[in-house]
Amino acid sequence: MMKKELGLLLLLVVIFAITGAINPAFLSVVNLLNLANLIGLFGVFALGEGLVIITGGIDLSLGSMFALLGVIFVDLLTTYQVPWPLALLLVLLGGLALGGIQGFLITRLKMQPFIVTLCGLLIYRGAARYYTSDSTRGFGYGDEAATLSNIASGNVAGIPNTFIFLIILALILGVLLHRSVYGRWLYAVGKNEEAARFSGINTNIVIATAYIISGGLAGVSTVMFVFYTNSVSPSSFGNFYELYAIAAAVLGGCSLRGGEGSILGIVLGTALLQVLQNLVNILGIPNSLNFAVMGTVILIGVLADQQLQARRRRKAALAGLARTAPKPTLAQGKPTTAPRGAAALSAATDEQT
Amino acid sequence: MVTAHAAGQPAPALNQPVLELKGIGKEFGAIRALHGVDMRIFPGEVIGLMGDNGAGKSTLVKIIAGNFPPSHGEIRFAGETVHFARPIDARAVGIEVVYQDLALADNLTAAANVFLGRELKRKLGPFSLLDHKAMAARALELFGELRSETRPDDLVKQMSGGQRQAVAIARTRLSNARLVMMDEPTAAISVRQVEQVLGLIHRLKEQGVAVMLISHRMPDVFAVCDRVVVMRRGEKRADKAIGDTSPEEVTSLITGAKEAA
Known part of the structure; x- marks a missing residue:
């Protein structure tokens, strides 16, 4: 499992080195800090998406959630003059609630995650546009939430807070996923839900919790994006962002079939995606090729990973054969087991009578 | 007096059946799936x-x-009448089922699967984290008891069918099950691994666990079972000690060539 992350890290380092050699501006402090900010922004909700993907599901609604929660958040602060801690709380609760509804539909009403979250994508976006009559919401000239703005988009000793948030959340979720019982169950449910249920695990709650966490992280991301762009245009805010999250998770080693992936992998996947986008700009590759470069790298990355895994599996199978081969000669007990069974039988019946 | 009484206690307990079924019947609407099934299983007995x-x-x-x-009917477990509303109730008294498709999570290690749903935890302040070491150690112990060479830290997806069975059976040992029901444990594995699985059943028997082996494979049933129970059309048609019957007789009982024995 660690091999995947190590490979990703290596790839990241190589790309850094090559791009840095071609254009030293890539390694300038300004660019690196900008990169860190973007990784933070796009990493937080990718973590939630990763958890959902590990359960074998998918969350397509994140970008629309940003739009809906974003317009509500800005409206709360500007139109209704709600104090920022309350507005923040409401947005986070809103994210958790949306995740909870999706989790309920998926686990209790047995709907497919793809359908539920696809409808979420459409509904939230539509609701955001209707609510604002398709007009952009932004902050006025007053500083409605200067404190929160400083927290969400400021920096500590130059390091963007968004990046620090990502690291903190990744550490928390890393412990949750890799060290806690919940994480263990998440992996089990993702791979074999039936087995998990037979083991006495409440699989519905495990799965629903993943969607709720994803919704909550979408709330956090909403606030960070709102203060990054300072305005929310309901028809384009967060458009396609769920795909960045899915791409990051897949690039980071999550399998869409569930049961695989790690927090470190998701963070590295996000970093790689952002580095690729940045590199397109820095190297003067036409901006229109941005998505094409991303797509190609993901395709090659996943393909290479699959090939490597298949090779490792073949090797392991061969090693397994070599290991178990001498066994039949050792346990040449087929003729002896039958009498043993019969002997045991007579002994057992003697006891009973 | 008291000590003598206490010492005398386990003896009748040994002769007491682990599981006793009396007149069990089941209807699904108009379909009668089971009718009047009586059965007793004793500790350390293997029933086919x-x-x-x-x-x-x-x-x-x-x-x-x-x-x-x-x-209809009554289930008695260790002398007490029991009513199971959910599988968890049956597991609570000590009945475990090893399913045919082996309810294991491929992506986890052997130890993780043994402890799935019953993880050992260690407290770290307000949090409780997985105790990987303790689980691996206990799993190794269980595999040792079963004389299986399964390694606790190996992923289940890399294991052979026999080793998977060992993991599934180790799960039942963890909960100290008194009755283990195995659904076709030898159906989809190679001959050599069948041997391993039959060995595992012997280990369970040695430890006083009652085993119910549901199988289509006559040689396996005759190799490990003490008694064979034949069902046909929802009724028990035979319940014989292995020594008193033959594969031919059992076959004719299964197909209905012979009505009852």
Whole structure:
């Protein structure tokens, strides 16, 4: 499992080195800090998406959630003059609630995650546009939430807070996923839900919790994006962002079939995606090729990973054969087991009578 | 007096059946799946449950495992009448089922699967984290008891069919199950691994666990079972010690060539 992350890290380092050699501006402090900010922004909700993907599901609604929660958040602060801690709380609760509804539909009403979250994508976006009559919401000239703005988009000793948030959340979720019982169950449910249920695990709650966490992280991301762009245009805010999250998770080693992936992998996947986008700009590759470069790298990355895994599996199978081969000669007990069974039988019946 | 009484206690307990079924029947609407099944299983006994598809084997197993209640009859476990509303109730008294498709999570290690749903935890302040070491150590112990070479830290997806069975059976040992029902444990594995699995059943028997082996494979049943119970059309048609019967007789009982024995 660690091999995947190590490979990703290596790839990241190589790309850094090559791009840095071609254009030293890539390694300038300004660019690196900008990169860190973007990784933070796009990493937080990718973590939630990763958890959902590990359960074998998918969350397509994140970008629309940003739009809906974003317009509500800005409206709360500007139109209704709600104090920022309350507005923040409401947005986070809103994210958790949306995740909870999706989790309920998926686990209790047995709907497919793809359908539920696809409808979420459409509904939230539509609701955001209707609510604002398709007009952009932004902050006025007053500083409605200067404190929160400083927290969400400021920096500590130059390091963007968004990046620090990502690291903190990744550490928390890393412990949750890799060290806690919940994480263990998440992996089990993702791979074999039936087995998990037979083991006495409440699989519905495990799965629903993943969607709720994803919704909550979408709330956090909403606030960070709102203060990054300072305005929310309901028809384009967060458009396609769920795909960045899915791409990051897949690039980071999550399998869409569930049961695989790690927090470190998701963070590295996000970093790689952002580095690729940045590199397109820095190297003067036409901006229109941005998505094409991303797509190609993901395709090659996943393909290479699959090939490597298949090779490792073949090797392991061969090693397994070599290991178990001498066994039949050792346990040449087929003729002896039958009498043993019969002997045991007579002994057992003697006891009973 | 008291000590003598206490010392005398375990002896009748040994002769007491682990599981006793009295007149178990089950109807699904107008379909009668089971009718008047009586059965007793003693500690350390291995019973082969045989029958053609639709004979009522799985219905019986599901009733014992608590998947659904019987329409008629009584289940007694270790002398006490029991009513299972859910599988978890059956597991609580000590009945475990090892399923045919082996309810294991491929992506986890052997130890993780043994402890799935019953993880050992260690407290770290307000948090409780997985205790990987303790689980691996205990799993190794269980595999040792079963004389299986399964390594606790190996991923289940890399294991052979026999090793998977060992993991599934180790799960039942962890909960100290007193009755283990195995659904076709030898169906989809190689000959050499069948041997390993039969060995595992012997280990369970040695430790006083009652085993119910549901199988279509006559040689396996005759190799490990003490008694064979044949079901046909929802009724028990035979219940014989292995020494008193033959594969031919059992076959004719299963197919109905011979009505009852």
